């Protein structure tokens with residue numbers, strides 16, 4: 001029990017549900033929609049692979065795509081502080097909807113805040 005990875009604690013089913021919900025919100029968010037592809041199915045598939053290894057589960061992303069180099073892979077997109085906030089808002093809403101609560105949510109969300117901040121590569125327009 002104490003040796004469970006975050007991936008095991010959340011479970012594949014919940015994680016997949018979270019990511020699908022998350023991208024349905026991203027696709028409807030006015031700040032995020034313009035930077036993402038119209039069809040988010042492949043993006044969601046890659047994110048499921050990535051989140052698996054991010055949370056201590058099987059290294060599915062690396063097996064298929066190599067080292068994540070996340071910041072480099074985000075460089076083609078203008079990631080502003082406002083977009084990072086919007087990304088995190090979609091994630092909080094998705095977490096609320098699947099009822100991911102408690103320590104595991106706090107742990108996971110906090111890591112996402114740090115990673116999202118690290119992805120920022122462009123200042124806000126009117127900053």
Ligand code: HEM
Pocket residue numbers: 032035036037042043046047050065070073074077079083084085087112115116117119120
């Ligand atoms: C891919 C935006 C944060 C993980 C992408 C793509 C965009 C994007 C536009 C390309 C989608 C595609 O072509 O399919 C953003 C924005 C963020 C953000 C605006 C706000 C900070 C994050 C965070 C993580 C993450 C925090 C991980 C914790 C990924 C992964 C991919 C991806 C794994 C797929 C990379 C690949 O093509 O192999 N993101 N992202 N992103 N993002 Fe983000």
